[in-house]
Amino acid sequence: MxxxxxxxxxxxALEAAERAGTLxxxxxxxxxxxAATKTSSIDVVTEMDIAAEKLITGFLAERRPxxxxxxxxxxxxxxxxxxxxxxxxxxGTVNYLYGLPSWAVSIAAExxxxxxxxxxxxPLRGETYRAVRGEGAYEGERxxxxxxxxxxxxxxxxxxxxxxxxxxAAQAEVLRMLLPEVRDIRRGGSAAIDLCDVACGxxxxxxxxxxxxxxxxxxxxxxxxxGALTGGRPGAAASGELTVAAAxxxxxxxxxxxxxxxxxxx
Numbered sequence: 688m689x690x691x692x693x694x695x696x697x698x699x700a701l702e703a704a705e706r707a708g709t710l711x712x713x714x715x716x717x718x719x720x721x722a723a724t725k726t727s728s729i730d731v732v733t734e735m736d737i738a739a740e741k742l743i744t745g746f747l748a749e750r751r752p753x754x755x756x757x758x759x760x761x762x763x764x765x766x767x768x769x770x771x772x773x774x775x776x777x778x779g780t781v782n783y784l785y786g787l788p789s790w791a792v793s794i795a796a797e798x799x800x801x802x803x804x805x806x807x808x809x810p811l812r813g814e815t816y817r818a819v820r821g822e823g824a825y826e827g828e829r830x831x832x833x834x835x836x837x838x839x840x841x842x843x844x845x846x847x848x849x850x851x852x853x854x855x856a857a858q859a860e861v862l863r864m865l866l867p868e869v870r871d872i873r874r875g876g877s878a879a880i881d882l883c884d885v886a887c888g889x890x891x892x893x894x895x896x897x898x899x900x901x902x903x904x905x906x907x908x909x910x911x912x913x914g915a916l917t918g919g920r921p922g923a924a925a926s927g928e929l930t931v932a933a934a935x936x937x938x939x940x941x942x943x944x945x946x947x948x949x950x951x952x953x
Contacts, residue, residue: 779877805905836936882906892933
C-alpha cells in the first residue's frame, strides 16, 4: 500500500472532520433540545447535517478533486482516482438533537473498494479516533487495543435500534433473549462511536442490524486496527443485514449466537 497516499488521505480526513465537528458544535442552537418534538427542531438538525456534509465534500473537492464520494445526505460521485470517501456528517443525529455528547463525524477513505483510512471525530467527547490499514488505531497519541475476549456471560455489548417499527420490535426480541446471557448491553446512539468503543476497550463487542456503509466504514476499520474482528452473518462482511465487532475469541461465539437469535431478520 502506498504510504505517501494513505498519509495524505489521513491528513485530509482529519482536517475535514475537525472542520465539520467545529461547525456542528458551534452552530448548534443552545435551546435545540428544548423543542425536540417540534418539526422545526428536526429541520435545524437536517440543515446542520447537510451543511456539515457540504463543508466536507467541498473541502475534499479542493484537496482531492478526482476522488469519488458517498455521503449520507446524498453526495455521490464516481471519481477517477480509485479513492472513494464515505462520509457521515452526523452519526448520532438524535443525540445531537437532544444535546447528548455521543455524536460524531465519520469519514473513511476507500482505495479500490477497501477502507484504508478511517477518522471518527467526537467533539463533545474531546476525542478523535483514527486508523490507517496496517498501521494501527489511535486516539491522540494513545494506541488503541480492544479488550481480550471475555467469557460470554461477562461481556459488555453495544447495540442500536432502527427507526422502522417492525425492525425495532424484532431487535427488542433479540435483546430480550440476549440480555440475560451477558454482563449488560448499552445503547449509545452512534454506530461509529460504538465501534470505536470496541477499539478502546470500553465495550467487549457490538452488533447492529440496518446500518449503512457511512455508519460503519470508518469505525469498523478503527476497530480492526485495534485488534478486533468485524463482519456480518457467518462468512459475510459487515453490511446492512448485520454488523458485528468484537475481539478474536469472542467475535465467533457472539456472531454464532446472533445467528441463532435471528438478529439479521426483521
